[in-house]
Amino acid sequence: MNSIGTNLRLTIFGESHGELVGALLDGLPAGMAVDAAAVQHEVDMRRPAPLIGTARQEADIVSIKGGIREGKLTGTPVLLALNNTDVRSASYEELKRIPRPGHADFTSFVKYKGHADHRGGGQFSGRLTAPMVGAGALARQYLSGKGTRIAAHVVRIHDVLDGRKYPFDEIESGRFSNEIRCVDGQAAESMKERILEARKKGDSVGGIIECIATGIPAGLGEPFFDTVEGELSKMVFSIPAVKGIEFGSGFGSAHLYGSENNDPFMVAKEQPWGVATSTNNAGGINGGITNGMDVVFRVAVKPTSSISRPQMSVDLDTLEERELIVKGRHDPCIVPRAVIVVEAACAIVMADLYLRSGLK
Amino acid sequence: MNSIGTNLRLTIFGESHGELVGALLDGLPAGMAVDAAAVQHEVDMRRPAPLIGTARQEADIVSIKGGIREGKLTGTPVLLALNNTDVRSASYEELKRIPRPGHADFTSFVKYKGHADHRGGGQFSGRLTAPMVGAGALARQYLSGKGTRIAAHVVRIHDVLDGRKYPFDEIESGRFSNEIRCVDGQAAESMKERILEARKKGDSVGGIIECIATGIPAGLGEPFFDTVEGELSKMVFSIPAVKGIEFGSGFGSAHLYGSENNDPFMVAKEQPWGVATSTNNAGGINGGITNGMDVVFRVAVKPTSSISRPQMSVDLDTLEERELIVKGRHDPCIVPRAVIVVEAACAIVMADLYLRSGLK
Amino acid sequence: MNSIGTNLRLTIFGESHGELVGALLDGLPAGMAVDAAAVQHEVDMRRPAPLIGTARQEADIVSIKGGIREGKLTGTPVLLALNNTDVRSASYEELKRIPRPGHADFTSFVKYKGHADHRGGGQFSGRLTAPMVGAGALARQYLSGKGTRIAAHVVRIHDVLDGRKYPFDEIESGRFSNEIRCVDGQAAESMKERILEARKKGDSVGGIIECIATGIPAGLGEPFFDTVEGELSKMVFSIPAVKGIEFGSGFGSAHLYGSENNDPFMVAKEQPWGVATSTNNAGGINGGITNGMDVVFRVAVKPTSSISRPQMSVDLDTLEERELIVKGRHDPCIVPRAVIVVEAACAIVMADLYLRSGLK
């Protein structure tokens, strides 16, 4: 089933090289005002930058059909549609029987018995994240009315790290100041170099994205089994190329003592419950439930699978090994483009948790 | 909702210091033979070892009621129940209003408006993982009939690492050879020392568990949104203290080139589809779908929140800061006990994916 | 899956002649006070009356385990368990291969491949409605805090009809004044005669139950697809022997003109929205959503399938036709006992719709 969510349900449809890709978003409240330009803006933030992104140039015009009247939601599902325009499918013919290493060609073949639209990755394509970003923009507009804001940024590309702890505002305002989506302009330069080096070699690189949601009320989520971590993970792992997620101190907590990792409580008059924690190793979540601090998680994005260097594969028809050179147009690094996708994923899940909580 | 799963659905109930804890498991096929002794054995593997575990000694006798007749499943939900016997609730009175740092006391208070059974962590307690292990044992028996086996082991406690790559058989046979659940006996000794040191200081330590499922057919899972990674994550994050998960090369893939991280295909006559990959950086999953290789993931377990060293907290009644000394009986490290829980989580999810796939 | 409901989820387990039958009810709010005696009382209302019910005498003692502490709900699922005590399974041996006409023996055999516990109907038994009534009692207690009350009554047994329109209070107070659950004492006498006549002939009779929920706020339910009618129907059809349901004027509306069937609106100051309808042919539901008037539906209950008169069947082993004489202890009419079950079904669904609506 291509759906996710309980009180806010997202369904994704379409294929990379079909007529269109789109999303249906069900559950936002009737009467909510929609800023369509902001939706388009967020989708634009996902478009590839020259050189560091793919050469495929999609206009990515989002049209909102159904579920809306005179700029306000009617309470029925919102349909977001993006036509595919810049499609060059010839390059994919060979891949139908010779699966690309690291890609879903083989598993798609097994799952859909050869009937999936393999062109451009079909339903496995990163292109499906475009409507997800559109839906995320709507979720963000909903959350914005609750005082919740979300921002993600690149903290690592290959061996270049931006390890600084920024205040939320700085991430929010700085993340789109360069095409790498890294707050630190100098680090961004080095990251860009790594990407261009990889590109030159016909190779690709990965990285790490950090995402923060601020202004989250305490009490969202449940202990068994609808934990905030679990709900975010399930959504985030549907973003192609994500291979890991951690919350708060995450994998680092394995090296800490409890006395270091526990977040002491302190009086905080400005908080709804009058308490806060003085550190945030929990990433804003205790027992699967938000505690009112920022929700913080990091996502590992593997290097793009589609590289132009020769790789070994197998011809599924003849069962002979074959050297494969992947053609088509691909991103040497999708991490920068994935930043807005991770934000969208976070926004959709947090909005769903909000709607489930019954909080006004 | 305290339920998870689509075609195999697990529901957890009970509280740490209530009359009982239990699980209802719905969806295993009628006619499946149940080895009740093996179920009990797996639950026993979760019991605390002396010194490195809690002093609370629960008999943890699992009774299987309903859904079974003459050792075979009838097709109705299976009820697993474990009575709570060694309960000392007095130590928890204070925590009702002074939440323990790192624990769910505060979020439970917010979520359930003070009505949750706070004794022993109530429904947030690690004790709820006991029936989960029982349910996991049933799932494992189902998978065993499909040729699937699952084993997890400790690869890190605090700063002690067992970084070796073991063949599956060695993990499966070696993991329970010591109380640390670490395959390497020497590393286990060092890990135990770390735990005892922490215990002496009234502190706690965390670690990392690796879990492997072998004999998985290609084709389980879906791209959007029911990815194998997403389904496993959602389940695994409901295990208290888990704060991160990664698949295959995971966070490490962020440092690799695509040409290093991609798994080349090769001819493998013994595989159902005649192909395999020569490396397994994907952790057995491409595009959210199993590719027939071992499913491999690692889980970060934070140091136990309940420590006896003084910590700062806030009295929720008076909103004054208070030094808190946590009483009660707690594990200085729950990582070894969590090994069988991670296996159970994996088994339940893989069995669900199997049942959803329609594969015979 | 043996579960139903979205924000209030009921799971049923156990078998007629197994160790126990029970229910798990998840979603009632933490802190809700439970009147355990009232739960037991409602379950008692389902017990068979002498002569018109089965001779099987179950004590039907409900124990509430888990999810409750000191008489209040904790927020975890509530476990209701009833042990089976008066079991005589010998009479069922033959039915394993010679299915009873009108019963689920054959479809159970097909579905569970012969592995279901066929004794007493196993998981198909009306006995599973006992825990459903227990769960319904809890749902009713929840609704009672919202001002909602539910009452059902028998309006037909075979050819004896009680066609009068009663005010809700009269149904609520009168329905348990006799063992037939018919408000009109004289009609009840005639109905009882029909049942005893059928019993004498080794035969059975059916009937019709009407159920009314009053004090329902406008706005519960949805147009596509979670209509109030659809949600109630799905629950009600899981009660064994129910074969039809209609809302408001129901099948009768097929004979009416729109001008007769439409319910005119009128000013009603005492209603939350200031309006009411002067008739209630809609049964309190327009466009799948409650309109604030009483929700009214009628349920057709077929004559009990288990009769002692000789019937034709087929031996599934030899595929030869066989005359079958059903042994065991059975109700010549289950309609009176089903009254409290229909109320329970209604209460659980209305409570779920209430919890979904977000209304306080």
Add this chain to the structure above:
Amino acid sequence: MNSIGTNLRLTIFGESHGELVGALLDGLPAGMAVDAAAVQHEVDMRRPAPLIGTARQEADIVSIKGGIREGKLTGTPVLLALNNTDVRSASYEELKRIPRPGHADFTSFVKYKGHADHRGGGQFSGRLTAPMVGAGALARQYLSGKGTRIAAHVVRIHDVLDGRKYPFDEIESGRFSNEIRCVDGQAAESMKERILEARKKGDSVGGIIECIATGIPAGLGEPFFDTVEGELSKMVFSIPAVKGIEFGSGFGSAHLYGSENNDPFMVAKEQPWGVATSTNNAGGINGGITNGMDVVFRVAVKPTSSISRPQMSVDLDTLEERELIVKGRHDPCIVPRAVIVVEAACAIVMADLYLRSGLK
């Protein structure tokens, strides 16, 4: 949530007078060939006939976008879209505050707080059944590959009854031979007269539709709670104007003895299990599970709510009673048009049950 189904999931979107109405259908197998002309044909069968239907003339051109390539399904959700073309919204302005009796105007106002698109009934409109029919056509094509066929027909309009029992083939071939969708041409004539009489008086009439699914394997459905009756009911009650449903002998079974209503088993070599029943009072369902006989149900359709005769209503702004004369274009009887909608509902549910069953 505007979705229904488990392994075959239908989501409906759009509004009567918005840009479009549509459906997303998820779960049909990749590789299934689609006959797009047949989909269009079924949607055409829902269009209004002159005089007995509404004057609104929608072209109802279905376009299938996404989920399909070269006439075969790819395994992603299928998007069906129908543009709204013949929209005259002016007539609806008044209804925004003066709700039509029998219609969803008032409940829509309550539910969506005045934000729903009230024009033409918005998301409550019968127009939403157009994409449902398109989706039903796809489900039927799937079922057709399994040997399952579905046909519905009108058995009553107001006081005119066609009570004859027809063989399935006669219903299938005869139901579209006249605009009333009644197999008996003479009865159809009388029915048409009743409709035209009602129309002349500015009134409307209702009726009863019978639907039969043949070639259904034994074993679909479950006892608690996913009964075949429950699943069909939930879907069918989302069709606007449906107020009752009964299976097999249905409400009539309340008047029968068990010995009359039980269906005796007999040897039937041509059946997969070698047995059949000699009567079919169960409507093909025992214990919630199909028994291999035809699934038979009848649906009560109330007279159209929108009539032009003056009716009493209340102005929601001023809370004063008002005489209302409904304008706009409406069907004096929607029963004939609902026939194909009921078939679609049945097809979608049966296909879902089939896909859930794991039967090949």
